Amino acid sequence: MGRKIKFKALSNGKLVYGMPYQTAIGNWLMRDNETKEIHPIDSDTICQFTGLKDNAGNEIYEGDIIYNDFHKERTICKWIDKHASFGFVEDKEYGEIFYYIQSDENQLRVIGNIHDK
Numbered sequence: 001m002g003r004k005i006k007f008k009a010l011s012n013g014k015l016v017y018g019m020p021y022q023t024a025i026g027n028w029l030m031r032d033n034e035t036k037e038i039h040p041i042d043s044d045t046i047c048q049f050t051g052l053k054d055n056a057g058n059e060i061y062e063g064d065i066i067y068n069d070f071h072k073e074r075t076i077c078k079w080i081d082k083h084a085s086f087g088f089v090e091d092k093e094y095g096e097i098f099y100y101i102q103s104d105e106n107q108l109r110v111i112g113n114i115h116d117k
Contacts, residue, residue, distance in 0.1 A: 006049040011039035045115045054108045070107040
């Protein structure tokens with residue numbers, strides 16, 4: 001199976017990519033995929049890779065803010081327990097609208113992440 005399970009998270013304000021884990025005393029750490037260094041991370045910023053890329057080849061992670069060029073809508077990529085899948089959620093004044101990730105990747109553009117400052 002060729003599916004890649006990857007994560008990213010913030011460590012002291014910088015993004016690190018790797019596999020997060022929790023120590024026996026409750027600290028969250030991530031081993032950097034490239035440098036193999038261990039970084040303390042903020043567990044609230046852990047985002048999983050969806051397996052998709054946008055129209056520029058950028059990987060799409062949970063928590064990414066996505067602009068759909070076809071629908072002219074800004075959405076957030078989230079894991080939806082009820083549907084057991086990632087999806088794009090549009091937060092409207094009357095509640096969330098859920099879209100399955102079936103959009104043409106050529107129409108999607110990562111414009112940020114909910115954890116960006």
